[in-house]
Amino acid sequence: MDSPWNDDLVxxxxxxxxxxxxISSNFTNAGYREGITTGKEEALQEGFDSGFEVTGAPLGRQVGRARGMAAxxxxxxxxxxxxxxxxxxxxxxxxxSHLGTIRFSDIVPPDLxxxxxARQHRLAEGEEMDVNEDIQAKRDVEGLEDLVFRMGTSEVTGKRRKEARPTMEDFNSLVLRMNNITEHLELEVHST
Incomplete structure (x- = not known):
């Protein structure tokens, strides 16, 4: 006897x-991934814009101006x-000379x-708290630059100097010393 239900139809x-x-699940997942990617890109661009406007450009201008004045x-x-x-x-x-050795990374305030x-993200994913490979590579290059600089610089005693990287306080101190010279010479310095 034939079934009233057609098995092929079922x-x-x-x-x-x-x-x-x-298909619905794939589109939902793709939309979710696209939303996350777009959100990250927008947040990244917003963060870059803010960092550049608030920190990067003003600090770069300040260091560039000091180097130009010193030269x-x-x-x-x-x-x-x-x-x-x-x-x-x-x-x-x-x-x-000292102004010429200051790097942006030496004096930029840390983004706490x-x-x-980043620390919370790494902990949530169970990752080790090691340094990002790009950051470590940059630090390695900066370490080599420091080594080369120290090889060419010596104290009066002839010993190689081993200095910590300059800080914002060191930068401000150099600017103050330079301002003292301009005042001593009675030079008028105009800021733009």
Whole structure:
């Protein structure tokens, strides 16, 4: 006796339902992934814009201005047309030299919020708290730069200097020393 239900019809209907569920699930997952990616990109761009506007550009401008002023001051003192005190020339040379070794990474304030977020993210995923490979590679290169710098720099005693990287306080101190020279020479410095 034939079944009132056509088995081919039931199998075909079940197959279509399974396919529809798979397609729906795939689109939902793709939409979710796309939403996460878009959100990350927008947050990344917003973070970059904010960091550049609030920290990067002003700090870069400040360091660039100080280096330019130090170079101009050293050129003025070293041109030979005016006999300046050798101690003043040596002071300007030292300031310019130290300003030339300062990196942005030395004086930028740490982003504590980003560091905490990264730490929580790594802990949540069970990752080790090791340093990001890109950051470690940058630190390795900076370490080599420091080594080369120290090889070419010596103290009066002839021993190689081993210094910690400069800080924002060191930068501000160099700027203050430079301002003292300009005041001593009665030079008028205009900021733009």
């Amino acid at each position: 199998d075909d209907s079940h197959r279509r339902e399974v396919e529809w569920d798979n 101009a001051l050293l050129a003025l003192l070293s041109d030979g047309s005016n006999p300046f005190d050798e101690e003043l020339v040596a002071e300007a040379r030292e300031i310019a 919020e980003a560091e905490e977020h």
